[in-house]
Amino acid sequence: MPKKEEKLGISVKKTEDFSEWYNEVVIKAELAEHSVIKGFMVVRPRGYAIWEHIQEYFDNRIKKLGVKNSYFPLLIPEKFFKKEAEHAKGFAPELAWVMDQEQREKYALRPTSETIMYDSYANWIRSWRDLPLRLNQWCNVLRWEVKQTKLFLRTREFLWQEGHCVYETEEECEKETLIYLKEYKELCEELLAVPVLEGKKTEKERFAGGKTTYTLEALMPDGKALQMGTSHNLGQNFAKAFNIKFFGKDEKEYLPWQNSWGFSTRLIGALVMMHSDDKGLVLPPRVAPTQIVIVPIYFDDKNKIIKKATEMKNMLKNYEVELDDRDGYTPGWKYNEWELKGVPLRIEIGPKDVEKKHVVLVRRDNNKKEFIKVTQLDKKVKETLEDIQNSLFNKAKKFLNSSIVEAKNWNEFVKQIKNKKLVKVFFCGNVKCEDEIKEKTDGATSRLIPFEQPKKLGKCVHCSKEGKFLVIFGKAY
Structure with missing residues (x-):
């Protein structure tokens, strides 16, 4: 049984204290x-x-x-x-x-x-x-x-x-x-x-x-x-x-x-x-240690529900599945724990679900709930896990694309670095010039020279000498 003083969830928000949030999630x-x-x-x-x-x-x-x-x-x-x-x-x-x-x-x-x-x-x-x-x-x-x-x-x-x-x-x-x-x-x-x-x-x-x-x-x-x-x-x-x-x-x-x-x-x-989010870890299905967790909900008919949940686990043998049949924990506690641990998909099954021959499918990435017929479970699980994988990538890709900007001059460059953007600028390639950029921007470094380069290059954003290439600068770990 969990201790009363034990705090299961994440106590800080991702947007408010990113460093502490990350530490807590890990x-x-x-x-x-x-x-x-x-x-x-x-x-x-x-x-x-x-x-x-x-x-x-x-x-x-x-x-x-x-x-x-x-x-x-x-x-x-x-x-x-x-x-x-x-x-x-x-x-x-x-x-x-x-x-x-x-x-x-x-x-x-x-x-x-x-x-x-x-x-x-x-x-x-x-x-x-x-x-x-x-x-x-x-x-x-x-x-x-x-x-x-x-x-x-x-x-x-x-x-x-x-x-x-x-x-x-x-x-x-x-x-x-x-x-x-x-x-x-x-x-x-x-x-x-x-x-x-x-x-x-x-x-x-x-x-x-x-x-x-x-x-x-x-x-x-x-x-x-x-x-x-x-x-x-x-x-x-x-x-x-x-x-x-x-x-x-x-x-x-x-x-x-x-x-x-x-x-x-x-x-x-x-x-x-x-x-990941304020509830804890979020993992893409292809790399998740546990892809699916089955949480049985029972009152007086434990054996019957556990039997059905076990059948379901066997039905999904091609996936990494855990059946959480622990005593002493409420279903709500289990939901929170598995959300914290980043399991992509949760299956809930209780007496009414057995009676109606369906289960509840809950996605970790968007918390969407869906009732699925047991006969359709294997097909639906495959589709949902693939959709979670793609959705996570597309969301991250959209964020990346929206965070890349161009700067035409030094003031604009400094402003965009402060805005936590990846900034495309022309750069002379000189090591000393790069050191000065880092010093003046409180840590911005060249991240890469993209393979695709413009045919015509402008002046270096910092020293105004002839630019050798277009470079992406930003703060980094």
């Missing part, structure tokens, strides 16, 4: 919680089940592209980082170290795996016949420079996947770098119902040591962008640093071309922020 929906170790989190079973759905979806996709899974050590020798200077400098503030007392050697706890993996690649690759090499690993990484923890979005340790591929030609490398970005987009939009913008990063935001970084950016309801995944064309920089070479068909020695690509559990944070 914790009360039992997705994750803060660890006793500062900067770390505990991912609870319901949260990890979402990650498993993401893993399963993406793992199947990349295996069809010829990618194989592997695992490399958590500890990375300090000397490996020194081999690629820009990479080492980029990650230096985020590294956590352990010391081998006997050897007096320092090891970094994995922030990303380029260096440890490419040391092995140098031993494995000898000939053009060894290429392409496509490996992925699912693992944890540590980034120590975290000032303020935010569950799933900003923690010192998080889970991710990282793919690392090696190619014979530059063309093949570039082509597949963009293929993995496309796979990320489909994951975000088809599975998570989160619409994204795609493009490449500016020089300032480019991956340390890479040639080109391609990115997907989503916009959260609080007006902040969230990077959903990146795919990096590394060029030959790491091949040079780690002495990865191969003999071509002409028996001459060449440097190969490489890419790396990754996303993390911050996708779960995006999912929560994008779709």
